[in-house]
Structure formats: C-alpha cells, structure tokens
Amino acid sequence: MKEDDGAPLDKADADEYASWFKALSDGTRIRIVSLLAKRREPMKVGAIVDAVGVGQSTVSHHLKILAEVGFVLAQHSGTSTLYQVNESCVTAFPSAADVVMGRPAPPRTCLGVSMSHKNIIDKYSSLARTALDGAQVTDCEPRAFADGKFGAGGYVKLDDLPEGAARASLGCGDPVAVADLRPGDIVLDLGSGGGIDVLLSARRVSPGGKAYGLDASADMVALARRHAAEAGADNVEFLLGDIENIPLPDASVDAVISNCALCLSSDKTATLTEAFRVLKPAGRFGISDVVAHGEADPAERQRVEAQIGCAVGTLTTHQYRDMLSAIGFGDIDITLTADHGAGIHSAIVQAIKPG
Numbered sequence: 001m002k003e004d005d006g007a008p009l010d011k012a013d014a015d016e017y018a019s020w021f022k023a024l025s026d027g028t029r030i031r032i033v034s035l036l037a038k039r040r041e042p043m044k045v046g047a048i049v050d051a052v053g054v055g056q057s058t059v060s061h062h063l064k065i066l067a068e069v070g071f072v073l074a075q076h077s078g079t080s081t082l083y084q085v086n087e088s089c090v091t092a093f094p095s096a097a098d099v100v101m102g103r104p105a106p107p108r109t110c111l112g113v114s115m116s117h118k119n120i121i122d123k124y125s126s127l128a129r130t131a132l133d134g135a136q137v138t139d140c141e142p143r144a145f146a147d148g149k150f151g152a153g154g155y156v157k158l159d160d161l162p163e164g165a166a167r168a169s170l171g172c173g174d175p176v177a178v179a180d181l182r183p184g185d186i187v188l189d190l191g192s193g194g195g196i197d198v199l200l201s202a203r204r205v206s207p208g209g210k211a212y213g214l215d216a217s218a219d220m221v222a223l224a225r226r227h228a229a230e231a232g233a234d235n236v237e238f239l240l241g242d243i244e245n246i247p248l249p250d251a252s253v254d255a256v257i258s259n260c261a262l263c264l265s266s267d268k269t270a271t272l273t274e275a276f277r278v279l280k281p282a283g284r285f286g287i288s289d290v291v292a293h294g295e296a297d298p299a300e301r302q303r304v305e306a307q308i309g310c311a312v313g314t315l316t317t318h319q320y321r322d323m324l325s326a327i328g329f330g331d332i333d334i335t336l337t338a339d340h341g342a343g344i345h346s347a348i349v350q351a352i353k354p355g
C-alpha cells in the first residue's frame with residue numbers, strides 16, 4: 001500500500017529517520033549541529049569546544065555520533081581533524097520531519113542513501129577543493145582509510161606518483177593491478193577523481209597508449225589535471241562528464257577501469273551499457289567497487305553503506321552478474337577483497353566484451 005493510501009511510513013525510511021532523531025536527542029549535539037550549520041565551514045574540535053563550552057572529550061564523543069548518522073562530515077588536515085555540517089542534511093532533515101507529520105516532502109537525501117547526483121558531485125567538488133588546498137580528504141569514515149580499506153593504502157604499488165595524487169585517493173581497491181594493461185592500450189577510468197588510477201595506467205600503456213579519466217566534478221577534473229602536470233604525464237586526458245553518458249565514440253578503448261564510482265551511479269545499467277559501448281571487441285572491464293553479498297539485516301546494511309559513502313546503494317553480486325551478462329559481457333568474475341560488515345564488501349569486478 002502506498003503512503004498516500006493512509007499506510008504508515010515504510011519501515012526502512014522510519015528506521016533511518018529514527019536514527020537521525022536519536023542522534024539529535026541531546027542538547028549538546030543540537031548545539032554542535034547548529035554551530036556547524038551556521039558557520040558552514042570546517043571547524044577544528046578546539047574551536048567547537050570553545051564555542052559550546054564543554055570538554056574536548058565530550059565534544060569528540062558527540063561529533064562521533066553525529067558523523068555516524070551523516071549530519072557531520074570529518075576531514076583530515078595535517079594532524080588535526082576538521083568537522084563541517086553535511087550540506088545534504090541541511091535540506092533532508094527538515095523534510096524528514098515533514099514526512100513523519102504526514103506532509104508531502106521531497107525524497108530523503110541526508111545520509112549517503114538516495115543522495116541526488118547533484119549532491120554527490122557537490123560533495124566530491126568540495127573534497128577536491130580541500131585537496132587542492134593541500135589537505136588530506138576522506139569521503140567516508142576516516143577509520144576506513146586508516147586501516148587501508150580505502151584510499152592510497154589499498155594499492156599494491158604506487159610508483160613515484162605526485163604526493164597530492166595519493167593524498168586525494170578515494171578508491172576502494174587497486175583496479176590497475178588487475179587490469180592487465182599493455183603498451184599501446186587506450187584505457188578509460190570512470191569517476192577518475194584526483195586521477196591516481198589514470199596516472200598509474202598511463203605508465204602501463206606507454207609507449208603508444210593513452211589514459212582517459214572521466215568525472216562529473218569540474219573541481220576533481222582540475223585536481224587531476226594538476227596531478228598529471230606534476231607527474232609530467234603527456235599521455236593522459238581528463239574529460240568532464242557523466243559516467244552514464246560517456247563522451248567517447250563506440251569501440252574506442254581497450255580497457256575500462258574504475259575505482260569506487262559505480263556505487264555512486266544512480267543508473268548503473270546505463271553506466272555499464274556505456275562501458276560496453278566504448279570498449280573495443282575483446283575489450284576488458286575491470287573495476288573496484290562496493291557490493292553487497294550474502295544475507296544481512298537491510299537496515300544494518302544501509303547503515304554500513306552510508307558510513308562508507310555509497311550514496312545510492314550497492315548492487316548485490318548477483319545483480320552485478322545479471323546486469324553485466326544482460327548487457328552482453330562474458331567471462332564475468334567478482335572477487336571480494338575487503339569486508340566492511342553487514343554483507344558489504346569491496347570487490348574487483350571483471351568482464352570481457354566478446355571479440
């Protein structure tokens with residue numbers, strides 16, 4: 001039954017809204033959120049402590065709870081951590097209250113779940129600008145980066161890439177390590193971010209080859225171009241555009257790679273169909289992504305997805321296989337590489353376009 005038929009709110013939505021209200025069921029946390037929402041800029045813990053007038057350990061405890069539900073985003077800058085309000089929540093939280101009170105409101109967009117394409121790209125543009133300023137960035141729980149499951153820690157071999165390219169790495173694996181790139185290949189990286197995998201690929205396909213990066217954030221493209229200049233890479237090109245609508249001709253690339261961007265696509269069928277279109281016959285598809293596998297409580301799974309920044313939900317391994325196969329890919333192989341809990345894993349997904 002639909003909500004406008006008089007049915008209560010869907011259980012998953014209700015559980016999610018309950019977690020938001022619970023996170024705000026404390027006066028100090030409300031004061032911290034209101035401070036960050038008014039300042040609209042990253043703040044150090046010390047500055048928050050001064051403004052709200054409670055001890056540092058108490059503020060850190062509250063910030064952790066607020067970050068877990070996504071109200072607050074944390075980013076590293078040198079040895080300190082900066083906190084800022086999650087802009088997506090500024091609009092989503094009031095609409096959640098409207099929905100609970102039976103008033104029509106736009107879909108929820110607060111945690112990663114169901115973030116709009118624009119919100120996703122705004123988020124990554126903001127991270128790119130932070131990285132351009134020389135700071136460390138993370139797009140999910142900083143802990144996941146610290147233990148090497150995300151970011152530059154997940155690479156087998158980083159060569160001597162520019163420091164900024166490694167620092168801006170927001171991936172969930174090392175697609176280049178399994179891409180079997182050869183000199184002369186044309187390779188395309190979907191959602192190329194700060195360009196780490198494009199630069200690594202460019203070296204593998206030289207001489208004679210070329211690496212393209214594609215990203216919908218102009219700030220990310222600018223960041224990647226800076227890293228390419230620092231690396232002295234002359235066989236790379238960064239394109240601005242959506243991975244659901246790749247601005248390259250049919251059958252023009254030998255390999256499609258990607259690192260933690262498919263899980264952000266709101267139309268994964270379109271993205272995979274486009275990857276198939278631009279691949280040459282016998283072309284290789286080899287990406288790192290976040291997938292769901294096995295049984296898990298849906299609410300817990302959604303919480304983990306949100307924590308690790310999967311903005312529009314993951315595909316299950318079965319859905320991935322079915323989708324790739326329906327599009328025409330063969331030799332499909334999915335290898336789970338890191339366990340994030342609740343059935344959510346990083347994985348390498350490989351397939352071949354028939355020759």
Ligand SMILES: C[S@@+](CC[C@H](N)C(=O)[O-])C[C@H]1O[C@@H](n2cnc3c(N)ncnc32)[C@H](O)[C@@H]1O
Nearest residue numbers: 124169170171191192193215216217242243259
């Ligand atoms: C998690 S980051 C990964 C960046 C890079 N692959 C890396 O490993 O550091 C995802 C990137 O995909 C881009 N992105 C997300 N959705 C996109 C879309 N639909 N089309 C193009 N780029 C997208 C974001 O701007 C961001 O740079």
